[in-house]
Amino acid sequence: MKIAFVALNQNFCGSILEELQSKHVVKNYRPSGKTAFDYFNLMGLINWCDLIYCDFIQTPMPEISQMQGLGKPIVARMDGIDILNHRMVDWRNVSALVLMPVQEKRLRRLRRMWNSANPDKPLLSLPKKILKRNVGIDLRSFQPDLNRIPGHKIVLHASVVRDTKGVYEAIQAFCRLLEEDTVNPWQLTIIGQWEGGYLWPQRKEYVMCCQELIEDLQFPSGRLGLITHNLSRVEWAQYLKEETDFYWCFSKREGFPNSLGEAMASGVVPITNKFYGAELLYPDEFICKSQSEIIEKTIEFGRLHKDYRQELKADVRTHIERYDRHKTAVEIRELCEEVYQDVR
Numbered sequence: 001m002k003i004a005f006v007a008l009n010q011n012f013c014g015s016i017l018e019e020l021q022s023k024h025v026v027k028n029y030r031p032s033g034k035t036a037f038d039y040f041n042l043m044g045l046i047n048w049c050d051l052i053y054c055d056f057i058q059t060p061m062p063e064i065s066q067m068q069g070l071g072k073p074i075v076a077r078m079d080g081i082d083i084l085n086h087r088m089v090d091w092r093n094v095s096a097l098v099l100m101p102v103q104e105k106r107l108r109r110l111r112r113m114w115n116s117a118n119p120d121k122p123l124l125s126l127p128k129k130i131l132k133r134n135v136g137i138d139l140r141s142f143q144p145d146l147n148r149i150p151g152h153k154i155v156l157h158a159s160v161v162r163d164t165k166g167v168y169e170a171i172q173a174f175c176r177l178l179e180e181d182t183v184n185p186w187q188l189t190i191i192g193q194w195e196g197g198y199l200w201p202q203r204k205e206y207v208m209c210c211q212e213l214i215e216d217l218q219f220p221s222g223r224l225g226l227i228t229h230n231l232s233r234v235e236w237a238q239y240l241k242e243e244t245d246f247y248w249c250f251s252k253r254e255g256f257p258n259s260l261g262e263a264m265a266s267g268v269v270p271i272t273n274k275f276y277g278a279e280l281l282y283p284d285e286f287i288c289k290s291q292s293e294i295i296e297k298t299i300e301f302g303r304l305h306k307d308y309r310q311e312l313k314a315d316v317r318t319h320i321e322r323y324d325r326h327k328t329a330v331e332i333r334e335l336c337e338e339v340y341q342d343v344r
Contacts, residue, residue: 004045007055019329062088073339078103080255095339096129102277134256136325137265144267150309152184154246157259158192162203166250176295189225240266264320267313
């Protein structure tokens with residue numbers, strides 16, 4: 001089978017691309033930013049292929065779905081905020097949809113709200129073939145050290161520092177944790193890109209506010225650490241394994257938090273805000289309804305006997321093993337093959 005692989009950011013779908021390439025002939029759509037040239041390249045791919053795989057519901061996926069007489073099956077995957085584009089897609093031309101459980105909950109809500117507000121303009125039905133899977137974790141690259149003695153080191157990761165990640169709130173919450181008198185003092189490290197890069201003009205004010213807050217709160221030396229760039233995969237895996245006990249997630253919105261999953265695969269205990277759909281991913285004991293509950297649970301877990309914390313580390317790893325990135329990639333390949341067989 002010849003597959004046209006349409007993905008503007010392949011950081012989120014590398015395992016899927018590799019799996020498709022292992023069994024089929026795959027060509028990537030690589031936009032240049034020049035509209036006419038990109039259209040020419042895209043049409044060449046569509047004419048060449050047997051099936052179109054689109055990662056993320058964003059340009060050019062909606063436009064492809066609206067093409068007259070397309071004649072090629074489409075398999076699409078919703079991953080993040082691209083779900084807001086669901087009304088732009090002509091679902092009649094989409095043969096199958098890969099949907100994360102959290103995004104399914106959000107999509108059903110968006111469609112319900114639209115149909116309630118626009119009863120005379122009903123939305124097109126979604127494809128009959130829907131594979132409900134999270135993107136998953138590379139379990140081979142992230143392994144726990146079950147012999148490491150648990151401590152009081154917390155990490156918060158944001159690829160870029162922005163308001164949806166709740167970095168400002170996490171800094172505030174850490175102040176409360178500093179009031180705890182413990183033999184091993186609490187430490188928080190925030191990892192991610194602060195200045196420049198993705199969405200920098202929109203993020204600039206928020207980053208400034210976070211920096212001002214840190215300056216005003218005057219944390220004791222060695223308690224708050226900042227790594228203002230993203231670590232390589234190897235460095236991140238090593239940091240989680242050797243330097244991290246708890247992962248704080250203050251996010252307001254997530255689909256499948258990749259770095260949180262990687263932390264859990266490394267045996268790091270997650271303490272997460274109750275973002276929309278969090279209950280579909282994690283046990284209730286790790287989900288918090290308020291900032292104060294995040295602090296309370298952190299203290300509670302930190303006070304546990306080291307033997308129980310070692311058991312907890314193993315339990316966390318066991319839970320996240322259900323989200324195996326490589327197994328998900330195989331299932332997506334098999335879905336593409338099934339769709340292709342249906343139209344032959």
